[in-house]
Amino acid sequence: MEPANFSDILLEGLAPDGGLVVPKEVPHVELSEIESWRGLAYPQLAVKVIGKLWTDIDIADLEGICERAYGAQFSNDIVPLRKIDEQITLVGLSEGPTLAFKDMAMQFLGEAIPYVLTKRGQTLNILGATSGDTGSAAEYAFRSQPNVAVFMLSPQGRMSEFQRAQMYSLPDENIHNIAVEGVFDDCQNMVKELNGDLEFKAANTLGTVNSINLGRVAAQVAYYFWAWLRATDALDEAGRAEFEATFSVPSGNFGNIFSGHLAGQMGLPVRRLLLATNENNVLEEFFRTGVYRPRNRENTLATSSPSMDISKASNLERFVYHLLGSDAHRLREAWEKLDATGSLDLSAELERFASEFRIVSGKSTHNDRLAAITWVHETSGEIIDPHTADGVTVARELAEPVENVLVLETAKPQKFADTVIEALGFEAPVGEELADLLGRPQRTVDMADDSQVLRDYITEHAVR
Template sequence: MQYISTRGGMEPTEFCETLLEGLAPDGGLAVPTQLPAVDADTLESWRGLAYADLATEVIGLFATDIPRDELSAMTHAAYSAEKFPGGIVPLRDIDGGITLVGLSEGPTLAFKDMAMQFLGQVMEYALERRGTTLNIVGATSGDTGSAAEHAFRGKKHINVFMLSPQGRMSGFQRAQMFSLTDENIHNIAVDGVFDDAQNLVKALSGDLEFKRAHNLGAVNSINLARIVAQVVYYFWAWLRATDGRGRLEVSVAVPSGNFGNILAGYFAKGMGLPIRKLVLAANENNVLDEFFRTGLYRPRSSQQTLATSSPSMDISKASNLERFLFDLLGRDPQRMNDAWAELDANGVLDLTAELPRLAGEFGFGSGTSTHADRLATIKAVYEATGDIIDPHTADGVKVARDYVEEGVPMLVMETAKPAKFQETITEAIGVEIELSDELREMLDAPQRVVEMPNDERALRAYVSDHAAH
C-alpha cells in the first residue's frame, strides 16, 4: 500500500514515512493510492476478534510496511485493559432506536484516545526504525491535545508542542493538558480560535526548510495514521450492531469538527463496510452542514467562529475535507489545486454541480444542532434512560434522529465523557457528576502553559528553542 498527496507533488511513499511527515511536501494531505477492499467472507471472519486483533487486521491493510507480529504487539499495547478499563468500544442503546458507540473509555475520556494510543506506539516504532527524533506540532480544540500528550508523555526522542485557543476549552480539558509536568510536553495557548492555531501549525509544516531542520511532525487528524486507526471502530461497531443479522446496512451519525472522524467512516464504507448513511452533525459553526446541503463550501473567519457549548467542534475550516474533496474531484490534483485557488480568490468554493453525488453516490447527510438542542437532547436521553451524554454526543443524537429509518440501525459515535463538560450538564439536567479522587486531583493541580499571540514568528522562535534534536 502506497500513499500520494492530494495536490500531486509527492512521490508514492509507504505508511511509516507518511506517518512522520504530517503535511505532504506540497502542502497537501496523504491519501492511499486506493482503499483496500474487504469482502463479505473476510468481514464475517472478523466477527469474533478482540479489538486489538481486529485493529491488527484493519490497520495491517494500510500499514503493509510493518511486519504483522510487530504491528500486533503495537495494537495490543495500545488497546489494553489497563488503558481502557471501562471496556473497549462498548455499544449501548438509548431512546429512539439509537445506539451509542462508546469511544470514551480511554485515558483522557474522549474518542481521540482510540487513535492516539496507537499513534504513540507506531510513531515510536517508526522513529526507532529511522534513528531520528520528532517534534510534534499540533493544534487542538479540546480533546486531541490531551489525548496526544497522554499518549506521548515521557517518550524518548519525541517533543510535543500543542497549540490551543485561549479561553475556548472547558476547564476539564485545560486541566488534562496543562497539569502535565513532563519535560517533553509544551502547552501553548494562542490568542485566537482553533482555526488560528491550526493555521500556525500548517504554516510551520508547510515551510519545508524549517520542518526538516527541526524534524517536525503532526498528530492531529492531518496525520493519516489517526484516520486509519479510527477506521477500526467502524468495523467493530458494525460487527456488534449486526451480530446474527447478516450483512445488514447501518447508518452512522458523527459529531464533526475537523472532518477526521467521519472521514474514517467514509474510508470504512469505501472498503466495503455496509454503511447506508454517514450523517454529519455540526454545531453552530455549521460550515460543513452548509456544504453537504448546498454544495457551497464557505469557511468562516476567526471572528465569525462562535464559542459554543460543544467546543471541540468550534472549527470553521476542516482540514480533512480536502481528502474527501480529492475523491469528489475525481482524484485529480490539478482540480484540487484549482479548487483551493477558487476558494482563496472568492471566499467560497462552488461545488453545487456535485451536490447530487454527496447524498447519492457518497451517502452523506448532515444537520445542525444548537445550544438549546444540546440541552434538550441531554435532558431527553437522561429522562428516558438515565444515561448522561456529553454536549458533542448530544449534537450527534439530535441530528441522527432526523435520519432514523425502519430496519436500519442508527449508530452515534460518542465523543467524550460528560464529566468533561460539567457546566452544560448541570444546565441541562441539574446533575453534578461525581468525579474520582484522581480526576479531582488533576483539576486542582498547578497548570503549566505558555501564552502566545497569534504570531508565526513567536511560535517559530519557541519551537526552535525547545525542539529535540
C-alpha cells in the same frame, strides 16, 4: 509526486507540498472477510483493519503495537455499544485515559510513531492544534517519550475547565502547551504553515498527530468496523448480510467522519453518514447546499460543544479529493479558487456522487444539546456530553424509520460539567482522581497568533 509508504507518512504528517495524504488506492474488504473478524478482540481487529493501510510493517510488530495501544490504559470493554432506544445506540469511544474518542487513535500513534523512530534512530517534534480533546490525548500518548517532543497549540479561553486541566497540568518536560490568542482555526493555520515550510520542517524534524495525520484516520476506521460487527452480533446470517449501519458523527474538523467515509469505501456496509455540527455549521451548509464557505475568527462562535467550534475543516480536503475524481490537479485548482474568493461551489459534484458517498448533514443548538442530554438520561439513564448530544440531536432529526443509528460518543460528560448541570440539574459523578486533576498546577506558554514567534519557540525547545 511519488507515493510514500505508511511509515513515512506517520512521521511527516502532511505531504511534501503541504497537502493532506490520502491512500493511493483504497483497499477493498469483502463482507466474508469482515465476518471472519467477528470473534476478534479489539486489538486484534485493529491489526486487521490498520494492516490494510499500513502495508510496510511486519504483522507481528503491528500486533505488538495494537496490543500495547489498546491495553491497560483502557477499560476492559474498549468500545462498548449502549442502547438508548430501539433506533439509537451509542458507540462508546471514551474509555481511554483522557476520556475522549481521540484516545482511540492517539494511543495507537503513541506506540506506532516511537516504533518507527526507534527503527530509524530518529527524533520527532510533534506540532499540533487542538480545540479540546486532541491535545490531551496526544500529550498523554507521548508524555516522557525520550525521542519525541509535543508542541500543542490551543485557543485561549475556548476549552472547558476540565480540558484545560488535563492538558496544562502535565509536568513532563517534553510537553509544551501553547495558548494562542485566537480560535482553533488560527492554531491550525499555523500548524499547516510551518509544515508547509519544508526547510523549517526538516531542520526541526516536525510531524503532526492532528487528524490531518493519515495514521489517526486509519486507527479510527477500525472502530467503525467494530461497531458494525457488534451491532449485528444478535442477527442471523441472513440479517447480517442485509444490515447497513447509519452512523451519526459529531463533526468539527471532519477527521472522524472521513474515517467512516473511508470505511465505507473499503467495503463496510454503511447506509448513510449523518454529519452533526453545532452552530459553527460550515460543514452542514456544505453538505446541504454544495457550497463550502469557511468563516473567519470573528464569525466562529464559542459554543457549549467547544471541540467542534471550527469553521475551516482541514480533513474536508481529503473528501473533496475523492469528490473530484481523485484528481490532484483539480483539487489544487479548487483550493486556489477557495483562497481567492472565500467560497467553493461543488454542488454539481455532490449531487453527482450523492448515492455513492451518502453523507447528509444537520446542526444542533445549545438548547438542542440540553434537550438531547435530558432525553437520553430520561430514556436510558445514560449521561452524555454536549458533543455527543449534537450527534443524538441530528440522529433523531434525520433518521429514517428503517435505520438503526450508531451515534459516535465523543467524550465523557464529566469533561463538560456546566452543560450537564444546566440540562439535568446535577453533574455526572466524578471520581477522586478526576477531582484531583482540577486542582493541580497548570503551565502554559501564552502566545500571539504569530507564526514567527512560534518558529522561534520551537527552534529553542525542539528535541534533537
